Amino acid sequence: MVEVKKERRPRRSYTEEFKAGAVRLVLEEGKTVSQVARDLDLTLSALRTWVEQARADSGKGKPGALTSAERQELTKLRKQVRELEMERTLLKKLGGLHREGERVKFEFIRAQQAHFSISLLCRLLGVSRSGFYAWRSRPPSSRKRVDERLKVLVRGAHTLGRRAYGSPRIHRALRNQGVHVSRKRVIRLMQEERLVGRARRRYRCTAEGAPGQPVAANLLERPFTAQRPNQRWVGDTTELTTPDGKLSLAAIIDLYSRFVVGWALSAMNTRHLVLQALDMALRRRCPPEGLLHHSDQGSTYASEDSQRVLARHGIRRSMSRRGNCYDNAAMESRFSTLKNELGEFFESASSARVKLFDSIEVFYNQQRMHSAIGYAAPAEFERAAA
Missing domain, CATH: 3.30.420.10 (Ribonuclease H-like superfamily/Ribonuclease H)
Known part of the structure; x- marks a missing residue:
């Protein structure tokens, strides 16, 4: 049996700009080292080394760590900030729901309960929790039950797409999850949930050539495809x-x-x-x-x-x-x-x-x-x- 030697992968190196960007995601954006390493396809040891070096350079290493009381106070403040940000985000989503009847409000609460607490939703919409639970206990139709489940999935796909996905990508995201649904139904659910993708602006040509500079021939000739990486x-x-x-x-x-x-x-x-x-x-x-x-x-x-x-x-x-x-x-x-x-x-x-x-x-x-x-x-x- 002939042993096939696996081609050794070239050792990757990164610019200081890339390292600094990865470190900022940990130190400034509050993400964990493992999360950033997974998102950027890096090794944990390499990213930890970059973070420790950045902390040492800025004088914010372990010797200057916060006390237990300071950490507790900081955690409390962060929780309050998250709650305020959540409330502000929810207020933007409410729109004119305050003028709607209880049924519409309850439907909105049920669709949003995967992302926000029911207490917060009821308080901002001016309805009682007991009323919501009584309404929710009523048996809905089978299609309504499917619609409500799909709405949660649609909003989740829209959120994961950083609120930029339109119906084609959300439809594909649901298909990738094994959810069989037509694109027309996705469009209807998005309209009911007031979800929209970001449309492109019309292109305006502003670039100019460099007169007197050597110009290369157009070898690409517009087929924007390749058969392999780095081609x-x-x-x-x-x-x-x-x-x-x-x-x-x-x-x-x-x-x-x-x-x-x-x-x-x-x-x-x-x-x-x-x-x-x-x-x-x-x-x-x-x-x-x-x-x-x-x-x-x-x-x-x-x-x-x-x-x-x-x-x-x-x-x-x-x-x-x-x-x-x-x-x-x-x-x-x-x-x-x-x-x-x-x-x-x-x-x-x-x-x-x-x-x-x-x-x-x-x-x-x-x-x-x-x-x-x-x-x-x-x-x-x-x-x-x-």
């Missing part, structure tokens, strides 16, 4: 807004799985920005020679530094035709989705960095269903095909 990458930049000015975001997507392999954020849209995104992608994926990198004709991608880095790694260049956004539609679509789901105005540059890290690395790469790959998440699609 075709597409990259582009976009602008975000803060009170202090504009921020530029550069990103690179693998067309095989739509995985965002590299990205970078900066106050200026220069060649250094796209090179930072490319450096993250190269460290994370370790692509073989022959990879195709497609972009527009902007000066950041046509610069000598960009050409030199691509050539050094054996990467072929490809560029869209001047002013033709359809030649890089996959990247334009990704930025459009990002802005619709996350917004393009942020309180500060640091807030933008934290939210983008969570949106790209945690939600989009690891969780969000993508229609181009059979409504699977990019990371899930790659693991299934491995």
Whole structure:
């Protein structure tokens, strides 16, 4: 019997920007190390090392830990904040339910009891708990019972989709759970629950070419697909807004799985920005020679530094035709989705960095269903095909 040697996986490395983003999810967003490691497909030991190093650098390690009384007070305050946030979130959902009859209010309470306490729901709607329990004890019809169960599942899928999913993705999410339901019924239930997806805005072409810079041929020619990972990458930049000015975001997507392999954020849209995104992608994926990198004709991608880095790694260049956004539609679509789901105005540059890290690395790469790959998440699609 011939023993087949398994090809050793190249050791992955990460940029300091990526490490800092992962550490912020633990220290600032309150997530556990195991949760962040699972979301980002990291090892626990590596993430713990990054967190401990960050705590040591900031002087907030174990020697300065809180006392027991301080921890109890902090826990109490956090609980109060969570309750206030829950109440504020619920008040936004109530809409005009205060003017409706008890039956409509009770139906809303039953649909929301998986997410909020019944006491809170009854108090905000001005009904009694005993009245709700008496109404709930009445036997509903079989179809009504199925509808109520489906409403909970629909709202759960909508929440997991960060309130951006419309009926196609929610319908697919229910099918993935083994729930057989028509899309028309999903649409009706979403309307009853007042759930809507985020619609894309109309595209506006703002990019301009770089006159005088060397331009590569369009080798991609619009088939935004690939037969294997690290065969075709597409990259582009976009602008975000803060009170202090504009921020530029550069990103690179693998067309095989739509995985965002590299990205970078900066106050200026220069060649250094796209090179930072490319450096993250190269460290994370370790692509073989022959990879195709497609972009527009902007000066950041046509610069000598960009050409030199691509050539050094054996990467072929490809560029869209001047002013033709359809030649890089996959990247334009990704930025459009990002802005619709996350917004393009942020309180500060640091807030933008934290939210983008969570949106790209945690939600989009690891969780969000993508229609181009059979409504699977990019990371899930790659693991299934491995």
